[in-house]
Amino acid sequence: MDLESRVADLETRLAFQDDTIQTLNDVVVEQQRIIERVQLQLGALARRQEEMQSTLDTGGDEAPPPHY
Known part of the structure; x- marks a missing residue:
């Protein structure tokens, strides 16, 4: 594999990695x-x-219903 094809391969890989x-x-x-x-x-x-x-906590001040 010559140097030019290796550089082209690296450039291709770099482009895919950037994407x-x-x-x-x-x-x-x-x-x-x-x-x-x-x-x-x-x-x-x-x-x-x-x-x-x-709101529910303040409702506890009421007297219990008569059936208690």
């Missing part, structure tokens, strides 16, 4: 966006759950 790296990078960027969105949703759900829990 693969870019594809992987695009996937990582999209996954990061999804993670950030899920974290925001989780925070909103946690706040909502805390609000609902505090």
